[in-house]
Amino acid sequence: MRVPKRERQRQLGISLEQNPFLTDEELSRQFNVSVQTIRLDRLECGIPELRERLKTVAARTMEAEVKSLQSDEVIGEIVDIELDKRAISIFDVSEEHVFQRNGIARGHHLFAQANSLAVAVLDDDLALTVTSTLHFLRPVKAGDRVIARAIVDKDRSNDKRTFVEVFSTVENETVFTGEFEMYQTTDQSRRKS
Amino acid sequence: MRVPKRERQRQLGISLEQNPFLTDEELSRQFNVSVQTIRLDRLECGIPELRERLKTVAARTMEAEVKSLQSDEVIGEIVDIELDKRAISIFDVSEEHVFQRNGIARGHHLFAQANSLAVAVLDDDLALTVTSTLHFLRPVKAGDRVIARAIVDKDRSNDKRTFVEVFSTVENETVFTGEFEMYQTTDQSRRKS
DNA sequence: TCCGGATTAGCACTTGGTACTAATACCAGT
DNA sequence: ACTGGTATTAGTACCAAGTGCTAATCCGGA
Numbered sequence: 001m002r003v004p005k006r007e008r009q010r011q012l013g014i015s016l017e018q019n020p021f022l023t024d025e026e027l028s029r030q031f032n033v034s035v036q037t038i039r040l041d042r043l044e045c046g047i048p049e050l051r052e053r054l055k056t057v058a059a060r061t062m063e064a065e066v067k068s069l070q071s072d073e074v075i076g077e078i079v080d081i082e083l084d085k086r087a088i089s090i091f092d093v094s095e096e097h098v099f100q101r102n103g104i105a106r107g108h109h110l111f112a113q114a115n116s117l118a119v120a121v122l123d124d125d126l127a128l129t130v131t132s133t134l135h136f137l138r139p140v141k142a143g144d145r146v147i148a149r150a151i152v153d154k155d156r157s158n159d160k161r162t163f164v165e166v167f168s169t170v171e172n173e174t175v176f177t178g179e180f181e182m183y184q185t186t187d188q189s190r191r192k193s
Numbered sequence: 194m195r196v197p198k199r200e201r202q203r204q205l206g207i208s209l210e211q212n213p214f215l216t217d218e219e220l221s222r223q224f225n226v227s228v229q230t231i232r233l234d235r236l237e238c239g240i241p242e243l244r245e246r247l248k249t250v251a252a253r254t255m256e257a258e259v260k261s262l263q264s265d266e267v268i269g270e271i272v273d274i275e276l277d278k279r280a281i282s283i284f285d286v287s288e289e290h291v292f293q294r295n296g297i298a299r300g301h302h303l304f305a306q307a308n309s310l311a312v313a314v315l316d317d318d319l320a321l322t323v324t325s326t327l328h329f330l331r332p333v334k335a336g337d338r339v340i341a342r343a344i345v346d347k348d349r350s351n352d353k354r355t356f357v358e359v360f361s362t363v364e365n366e367t368v369f370t371g372e373f374e375m376y377q378t379t380d381q382s383r384r385k386s
Numbered sequence: 387t388c389c390g391g392a393t394t395a396g397c398a399c400t401t402g403g404t405a406c407t408a409a410t411a412c413c414a415g416t
Numbered sequence: 417a418c419t420g421g422t423a424t425t426a427g428t429a430c431c432a433a434g435t436g437c438t439a440a441t442c443c444g445g446a
Contacts, residue, residue: 005392020251023433034394039435049434051244051401058213058247061254075301107308107322108268112301129300133326198423216402227425232404242403244432393442400435411424416417 008033009041020053075112076148078120084152087121089113091146098142105140110176114166117150118180122162126185130161138175146170160184196224202234213246268305269341271313277345280314282306284339291335298333303369307359310343311373315355319378323354331368339363353377 003011008031015030016022024042028035042049048056076091091113093105111134119127140146146168153163162184168176196204201224208223209215217235221228235242241249269284284306286298304327312320333339339361346356355377361369 020255021248025433036394036396037392040393043435051247051433054244054247054251055214057251057254061250062213102319104319104321106305107325108301108305111304111308112299115300115304126295126297128297128332129327129329131326131328132300133324134322135324136322139321218402229425229427230423233424236404244402387446389444389446391443393440395440396438398435398437401433402431404431405429407426407428409424409426412422414420414422416419 003031005041009045012038012041013045013047016047016053020057021050023050075109075116076146078117081121083121083123085121086152087117087150089117089120089148089150091148093140093142093144093146095142103141105142105144107134107136110136110140110146110168111178113146113148114150114168114176114178115180117148118164118166118178118182121150121152121164122182122184124184126183127162128183129180130183131181132178134176134178136176138170138173140170140175144170144175146175148176198234201226202238205231205234206238206240209240209246213250214243216243268302268309269339271310274314276314276316278314279345280310280343282310282313282341282343284341286333286335286337286339288335296334298335298337300327300329303329303333303339303361304371306339306341307343307361307369307371308373310341311357311359311371311375314343314345314357315375315377317377319376320355321376322373323376324374325371327369327371329369331363331366333363333368337363337368339368341369 012027012031015027022030024035024038027038031038041047047053076089078087078089081087091109093109097109098105114134115129115132118129147170148166148168150164150166153165156163160183162182164180164182166176166178166180167174168178205220205224208220215223217228217231220231224231234240240246269282271280271282274280284302286302290302291298307327308322308325311322340363341359341361343357343359346358349356353376355375357373357375359369359371359373360367361371
């Protein structure tokens with residue numbers, strides 16, 4: 001018994017996690033055991049066969065693609081909106097949004113939520129950000145639910161320029177504020193037919 | 194001949210693009226033809242079998258996962274860096290970064306490139322953005338290669354605060370500028386041992 | 387020396403195919 | 417009505433990568 005069974009099974013799991021494309025035969029060569037041993041190991045560990053593994057990996061892709069497509073238009077989920085006035089979106093921070101080193105959310109995700117909310121509230125085919133000023137007040141961690149509130153500043157806006165202010169909070173504490181000067185092509189005086 | 198062959202093959206392609214998990218048998222039921230006909234159609238259209246389809250879809254996932262992991266730390270690729278002084282990164286804008294409606298890059302991608310470059314140039318375990326002011330000067334389109342240059346403003350910086358300026362250009366034309374006030378935990382006076 | 391877990395071998399069977407051949411079906415043109 | 421050509425269907429042998437099961441073999445320790 002070169003490598004104890006237990007250790008081999010552990011490595012098997014790791015190998016397949018890294019590369020789910022390995023067949024039993026390839027694995028048997030890798031571990032210097034027979035194909036049958038590999039099968040028994042997979043059975044004991046509850047690891048499905050190659051075809052099943054690929055199926056689940058592929059399924060994960062499709063899901064991710066759909067998700068990234070829909071979540072690309074607006075970062076965060078809009079829960080309330082009154083066009084040209086105000087809007088609210090929710091964004092759940094997870095592991096992939098934070099720095100590995102300190103667990104703090106990367107600034108651009110907070111910006112993305114705020115910016116896309118500013119775009120969405122304007123209901124214009126060509127609303128673009130021209131200038132913006134941001135303040136990151138408190139660090140945001142994985143697991144936090146960030147609620148962003150956008151308010152269109154009517155007073156400072158004119159035909160071509162609209163000012164949107166966004167406040168993002170986590171548990172009622174403001175973590176981020178942003179001021180966005182937006183450019184709009186649509187003539188605002190002709191709007192609201 | 195209910196549906197002409199040509200049309201059926203077109204639909205077949207669409208079906209499989211949306212859902213690569215369909216077996217020939219399921220497809221034969223969907224189109225009310227024999228399994229053999231489906232096989233001939235796939236052959237003529239050069240569409241591989243189920244297992245091969247899943248393999249490529251799964252491969253795409255793995256690639257994307259690796260890519261997103263490495264590209265998550267820094268948005269864009271750093272091509273030159275002198276710590277605490279300056280840095281340059283390149284970011285190729287593709288279809289997934291732009292608004293579908295007008296083909297213009299979404300602001301948060303430009304911000305992400307600039308912001309992560311500002312973080313990278315500081316070489317600090319806990320460099321966080323506190324405040325920033327952005328100017329989006331020209332629209333950026335898919336296919337554009339954005340070059341961001343970050344410069345640390347030594348004069349305005351002190352122990353706890355560092356100012357970084359980022360200029361992003363496309364073909365020598367400035368498309369974006371950002372000023373980042375960064376917070377650093379490491380005591381700068383004790384740095385550079 | 388004998389027991390028991392670990393390993394290996396062998397065989398039948400399954401899925402979802404390929405590759406190939408042969409039989410129909412159907413429609414148009416003459 | 418006959419013929420030709422395309423489209424479709426059927427059937428067979430075979431493959432990869434398995435599952436499930438039984439049986440044989442190995443090997444190490446009390």
